[in-house]
Amino acid sequence: MTLLCKFKRIHPSVDEEEVEFMETTEQYFNSSLKIILSPLYINRIFCDMVNQIDNNVEIFERNGSGWILDEVKGCDIRTAQFEILKGGCSCIIPSHLKNKNAIVNPDNKENDCFVLAFLICMHGDSVDNRHRGIISQYEKFKTHYDFSSLKFPTSLKDIIAFEKRHKHIKIGINVFGIDQEEQLNVLRLTPHANSRTHKIVYIQDAFKQHGHYMSILNFSRLINRQGHHRKFVCYNCLNTFGDEKRLDSHQQLCFEFKTQKVSVPSVVDGKIPFCSFESKKLSNKLKCNFVIYGDFEAMLTDDNTSTTSIDKHKISGYNLAVIGPNKKLVHISKYRGPNSIDKFIDEESASESQVNLQASFCIQRNKIHIAMKQLSLEEEYDFSMADSCHICEHDFDHQSIKVRDHDHNTGLFRGAAHRECNAS
Known part of the structure; x- marks a missing residue:
C-alpha cells in the first residue's frame, strides 16, 4: 500500500x-x-x-x-498472486553454475530432494567425492535425524520447523535461489548465528510445478566470478571480501537490515545505460540552487605493510568551491598541509552555514514555488500528442499517468512527463 x-x-x-x-x-x-x-x-x-x-x-x-x-x-494498493515455494522432483543445474563444481545435485525421482540435499551437506565428506550425488550412499544417515515434520514437496515453512526440531544439535539452514536471470539470491537465512550452517540452493523448473533442492558444498567457489582465491561471503547481501576481518566489520552493520542483494546496471556497448548522459536529457532536470564542489589532492607514499609492491595515497590538500543561483561563486578556498580531512570538514560546515543563510534569503524572496502559467494552444496540443516522457524518454503506456511538468522558478511549461518523473 x-x-x-x-x-x-x-x-x-x-x-x-x-x-x-x-x-x-x-x-x-x-x-x-x-x-x-x-x-x-x-x-x-x-x-x-x-x-x-x-x-x-x-x-x-x-x-x-x-x-x-x-x-x-x-x-x-497493488496485489499479486503469491506462489508458495515447494521443492520436489529433479532439475538440471544451470551450466554456468555446474562448471564451478560447487553444487551437488541429488539424483532422485521422488519429492524428498530436501532430505537428500540436507544429508549431502551433513555427510558429503563421508562418501566418495566423485559420486556424492548417488542417493543410496546416504540411506544409513537418515536415522540420525527426525524428518517426520516435513511435507513433500518441502516448503520454507517446513524447513523452519525442521530446524527448530533439531536445535539441540545446532543446525542452521540457509536457502538460496536462482532468479530469472540465473543469478544467485537469498531466500532464507537461519536466525541461529552460532549454529553449524548448511547451504542449500533451490532451483525452479519453468516446466514443472515445483522446484528442486541441491547442496552447496563450496559457497566461495560458487559465488566467485573470477580467480580461484578463497572469498569470504556475507550471506545477507552476497558481497565477497578478501579476508575474514573485513567480512566481520561489514556484517556488524549489514545484519541490521533485511536480506538484500546489490544490483548494478549491465554494461551495453561499453556504457551503463542508466548512467549514460546520452540517454538522459539533463536539461530537463531541475537544478539545485547551491552546489558544493570539493577536490582532494594526494601524494603517493610507499605502503610497507603490504605484501605486494603498491603505493598508498596520502591526502595533502583540497580545493572547495560553492556555486549559488545563476552560477554565482559564493565561496572558494584551498588548503595545503597536514590534517586536510579535518580542515575540510570544518570548512565544509562553515560553508554549509553560509549556504543556509543565502538559501533562507532566497526562500524569503521567492516565498513559494511559482505556479505553472496557463498553457498556450500550441503547448496544450504538444501535451495531448506526446507519447513519451520528456525526462526519462520512455513511452507512456496504459498504466502511465501523464502530467504537465513546469519550471518552478519561471512557471513555464516544459513538457509531458510521468507523474513519478515529475515528482522525483
Whole structure:
C-alpha cells in the first residue's frame, strides 16, 4: 500500500515588514509487503498496513521541522498472486553454475530432494567425492535425524520447523535461489548465528510445478566470478571480501537490515545505460540552487605493510568551491598541509552555514514555488500528442499517468512527463 500525502508548514515573518508565507511538499509512504494466505486475514492485515502508514506519517510530522498533514492526495494498493515455494522432483543445474563444481545435485525421482540435499551437506565428506550425488550412499544417515515434520514437496515453512526440531544439535539452514536471470539470491537465512550452517540452493523448473533442492558444498567457489582465491561471503547481501576481518566489520552493520542483494546496471556497448548522459536529457532536470564542489589532492607514499609492491595515497590538500543561483561563486578556498580531512570538514560546515543563510534569503524572496502559467494552444496540443516522457524518454503506456511538468522558478511549461518523473 502506498499513500501520497500533502504537507504544509508556515514560515513566520522575521520582522514587521515581512508577511508570513506557507510552504507545501508531497511525500509517499509505503507499507511493508504482506502475504495473505486466507480471506479471513484480509481485514486484520489491512488494518496493520494502515497503522504502519499512520505511524510513518506521525514520524514525518514529528521529525520534519514543522510539517503538518494537509490532505491525502491518493492511495495505491497493488496485489499479486503469491506462489508458495515447494521443492520436489529433479532439475538440471544451470551450466554456468555446474562448471564451478560447487553444487551437488541429488539424483532422485521422488519429492524428498530436501532430505537428500540436507544429508549431502551433513555427510558429503563421508562418501566418495566423485559420486556424492548417488542417493543410496546416504540411506544409513537418515536415522540420525527426525524428518517426520516435513511435507513433500518441502516448503520454507517446513524447513523452519525442521530446524527448530533439531536445535539441540545446532543446525542452521540457509536457502538460496536462482532468479530469472540465473543469478544467485537469498531466500532464507537461519536466525541461529552460532549454529553449524548448511547451504542449500533451490532451483525452479519453468516446466514443472515445483522446484528442486541441491547442496552447496563450496559457497566461495560458487559465488566467485573470477580467480580461484578463497572469498569470504556475507550471506545477507552476497558481497565477497578478501579476508575474514573485513567480512566481520561489514556484517556488524549489514545484519541490521533485511536480506538484500546489490544490483548494478549491465554494461551495453561499453556504457551503463542508466548512467549514460546520452540517454538522459539533463536539461530537463531541475537544478539545485547551491552546489558544493570539493577536490582532494594526494601524494603517493610507499605502503610497507603490504605484501605486494603498491603505493598508498596520502591526502595533502583540497580545493572547495560553492556555486549559488545563476552560477554565482559564493565561496572558494584551498588548503595545503597536514590534517586536510579535518580542515575540510570544518570548512565544509562553515560553508554549509553560509549556504543556509543565502538559501533562507532566497526562500524569503521567492516565498513559494511559482505556479505553472496557463498553457498556450500550441503547448496544450504538444501535451495531448506526446507519447513519451520528456525526462526519462520512455513511452507512456496504459498504466502511465501523464502530467504537465513546469519550471518552478519561471512557471513555464516544459513538457509531458510521468507523474513519478515529475515528482522525483
